[in-house]
Amino acid sequence: MDARHLLTCAHVVHGCSDLTVSFVQAGRGDLQNIPVDVSHLGPWRSPGDPGDIAVLELPDKVDLSPARFSLRPDITAELNAHGFPKDAGPFGSALGLRVTSSHGIGEWLSIEATTGHAEFPRKGFSGSGVYEENSGEVLGLVSDASPEASRRTGRMIPVETIRRHWEDFDDLLDLPWLPREARIRLRAIVGAAVPETGLAELVAGVFPGTPRPRDLHSPWDAVRFVAEELRVELPLDDRLTRIVTALSTRLTGPGVRTGLAEWLGTTRSAPPASAFFLSHCEEDAAYAGRLGEHLRLHGVPVSHDGISRALGVIVLVSPEAERSGRVIGEVLEGQRHNRRIIPVLLRGEPLSILGSTRHFDARDGALPDEEYLREPPQAPRPLPRPPIRSTPATGTAPIRKLTSLLDDRALEHADLWTTTLLLDTAGRLGTGWMRRLDGELLPYGLLEEVDAVWARALDGTQGFGTQLACYDGPPPGTPAGHAGDFFALADALGWRRDRQATPRYGEFVPAGPLPTGFFPTLRNPQLEHHRGWHDQWRQTAMAVHLRLRKNPRMGTRGGRR
Known part of the structure; x- marks a missing residue:
């Protein structure tokens, strides 16, 4: 996970002494049979228990690149795990697998082998990282396998569950709701605190009118819940300010209240929204x-x-x-x-x-x-009278509007207008996102017009043609339009910086120089108040780009076609 810590399952190290680890893939003698200590154990005690997590600590730092973790399991992605069954030899064995459903069973996700004639979940894979083949991001750990080998199934512990049982893990993740340094400082302060009252009741009191939260296990869990799960129409900054302010009056411990007051003073400078x-x-x-x-x-x-x-x-x-x-x-x-x-x-x-x-x-x-x-935002529903119709955008008015926005250098407004124009043309304005078949309804002429406006306004550094010049198709072995194709596109256009988690639109556009081909992003912030918005953005971007790749007149900018 970092230069001194490794992650595995608690049952793997249960009852063991004189533990050692080897980095067999490194090919270095100094990284074999290194003694380790168990620095953290989850609440697991016997098979079937939750919290099957163990953190191992090395005596010294190792100069290897740490794993990158993802909070968004993609059930369409190609996944792998590298385990060490006894019959697999010193270098272990690779397991191709998939998540059978994004809906968990308890704190686990179900997994199955991708083929019926190769490796399958079994003893020796426990504690193996489940990673996405194209991005390399780790989604969780293999924890156990079905006792019936013929079923070729098992379970994994997703990153979200690991966070719950080891809060220090959050310091290693890229969470979009707070800058990393400020988040680490806040967690260190509340991690040493003792609440004077029930945390779920505290959150319910700070945000009246919201449903009672799930059981909250610590002050940091309360902060995470407010930032990531609470469904209330308040800006994120306000939610954090309110919960930290409330905690500063209800937590005890050396320096806790002073530390929270100082954190609020240095981090939360703007007043809460009120109207x-x-x-x-x-x-x-x-x-x-x-x-x-x-x-x-x-x-x-x-x-x-x-x-x-x-x-x-x-x-x-x-x-x-x-x-x-x-x-x-x-x-x-x-x-x-x-x-x-x-x-x-x-x-x-x-x-x-x-x-x-x-x-x-x-x-x-x-x-x-x-x-x-x-009330929480809901999906659109028909108005009672009279029938409401949505007709595709026609004529030159939408293009004139886009031109005007770009002439005024209102780039984000122009970006959102571009998304609206394409959704309207595809007849998907009511849903807010596109499927692959919807992209086929986009006229080549319209895509070329939109591209020309962006390119002319920004000296050819933005637009669909520039995007195709930066990335005109998936790498070998990656199916077109699948998750790996999208993530490679996002990396090429600067939509994923250092492969971090994608923030909401308000924090998405870089403050400094724009990456070449960054716009149009095809994002729709209206969807970002609902779960599943990232997958809908992915499908929209792929629908448009699959259509662009079919147009022989697109993609000549930059010489890639």
Whole structure:
């Protein structure tokens, strides 16, 4: 895992003394039969118990590259494990396997051998890392095999479970919700603390109206839950500030409260968000006034500035709003900052750029209440009357809009508009993402127009043609359109920097110079409030790029075709 620590299963070292490890693949005599100590054991005590985790510590650092870990098991990926059954010889044996379902059974995932005539899960593979063949990322550990060898199945402990049983593991992971240094400092402070009250009750009190959390095992587990699992429409910074502030009053231990106060002072400089941003055109000002007063009477503050710090963006939707550059710009800005967008339909049809977001039906003058604004976002559902239709974008207006955004150097707005335009053309605006067959509906001419606008505005450094010049197909042995193809594309275009976990859109675009071919990213921040958004982005990107690769007129920029 790092220069001094290794990960295996607790049952592998149970009852053993004088433990040694060998790095047989390194081909170096100084890395064989090294004595190790067990520095951490999970709660496992007998077969079937949870927490089958052991951390081993080397006496000195070794100069080998540590494993990279992924929190996102991909059931479509080609997976492998390297184990040491007794009959496999000193260099062990490779096992090809797949995850049978992304839904866990207890704290495990089920695995099976990929073929019926080669290696299969059995004794000797326990503690082996399960890794993705193309990226090399480790997804977990093989823990056990079926007692019936003919079934060729077993179980693995995913990275998410390992984190639960060994919190120090988080220091080695790339978690997008807090910079690594700040996260390590915070975990060190709360790791030495003792809570004065139940942690689940504490979280429920800090975030009223949310369901009671699962059992929380430590103050750090409470922080992780708020950052990663809590379904509440507050910006991430605000959620972290609120839970750390609450912990600073309920934890005891030497220097804990002082340390948390200092951490908040140096890390959380911005005040928490406190109001919804209200976006509307002049024609809808009367309803906006009624809505603002109604919400304030019910304790919901409303503002007309500060989208980046807003609780969410309420958008009044009408034909006039559809034509308003300011309203569309405010929606794009809200998406850029990963704010929840809450459309309120006054007249006409849903806002085209928000086709995959549920609209509140206010065509009879109804006003949304506090409960509606604060409830978790849901998938779109049909409005009761009249039928709402979405028609593909036609004509030159969408391209003129894209040109205008790029002329103004509003790159992220132009990126989101590009995604909207392609989804609309493929008839997938209502779902917010594309499948491979949807990509076949994208006209070559439209893709070429979009590419030309991006290339002209940014001197040929961005656009689909540049992306194809950077990456025009999967490496040998990787099926086109599969996960390995996408990850190689993402690496080539700078979408995965150092193969770290992909952050939400608000933190996704680099602050410095753009990697060549970074835009268009084909991301849809509306989906990022729901589980599974990363897989939907992957499928959308692959749908478009598989279509691009078929166009003989694309990809000439840079000389790759």
